[in-house]
Amino acid sequence: MFFTTKAEYGVRLLIELGRQGQDHPVSLKAIADAENLPLAYLERIVALLKRAELVESTRGAHGGYRLARGPQDISMDEVVLALEGSLAPMECFVDDRSDDGRVLCSHHDDSGRGCATKLLWTRVQVGVLKTLAQTTLAELIDFQGRQVPRVDDAAAPRPRAPAPA
Amino acid sequence: MFFTTKAEYGVRLLIELGRQGQDHPVSLKAIADAENLPLAYLERIVALLKRAELVESTRGAHGGYRLARGPQDISMDEVVLALEGSLAPMECFVDDRSDDGRVLCSHHDDSGRGCATKLLWTRVQVGVLKTLAQTTLAELIDFQGRQVPRVDDAAAPRPRAPAPA
DNA sequence: CCTATCCCGACCGCGCTGGTAGGATTAGCG
């Protein structure tokens, strides 16, 4: 499993916020009901999004949350990073918090030569980060709008058997 | 964490086998010593590789393991798939074992509309699978050979501040 | 003041990961 439900729920939450528009705050209760998610758990998740300045909150009665920016300005790398902490593909990767979600392998040398898996995990990580960065919240909201359930709606470069049953 | 140590150890194991050449079998003990890994645990890992027909074994004294094919014919998607089971980015993705490691989301509909995160996770998964498929064992072995420790040796498209301290 | 909401910290069961233990089987070698 790459990601935990934190990422899943968090993204669902953002989508729900995006659907509602940014004029009025939406209560967590409403989102929890709509998406059928545990409210108490959502509270902890939305806290992560707030710390990352992806959502803003209004306290008190009729309060709630709203997106801090337009959905087209929210890319998924920020979101997933905020929710999951870091995106290390492997345990030995250690966060250097330079600017983006890059992390580095801490095995510089066991037994003289460096660890060869570094190349592999780095490639994977860069790939994932790039994929996430290229997907915006707006896309997901839009996707959910159309959604006549269809596989291969993603980036599915599979020129294969075109004839279904 | 994307991957567990099974993937890490398994890949290291294959690299070690690749370095030794395919003429004589290499004992797990030797690999465990060279890579400083727990032997008993390696046994369970190599069993996965054997089931996937990535390595072959010779029993008895002076036995051991060797690669089932040349390192340039072993791509990492096969390897990681064999070691980790499936590559589902999210829990709701369920293995359909069609031909490659693709898996599908099982939430076809909650509350009418389909789940919007599907687009995101599918993209990530396809990306990872592609990255893995494009990396061969031979590359990793070769990479370890050169290895003057260097970040940005992977696919690092970051034209940024060129001047370090 | 009451209530809806955000906020925060403590707690907890469960499953999986990483690792161990112990033994059975197989094959080269003296």
Added chain:
DNA sequence: CGCTAATCCTACCAGCGCGGTCGGGATAGG
């Protein structure tokens, strides 16, 4: 014919992180 080096197999176990709950505090509208 045993000894020993190796693969093989199954059961076991501790620790930890995930997913989730609980209780209560702060805050603001009616």
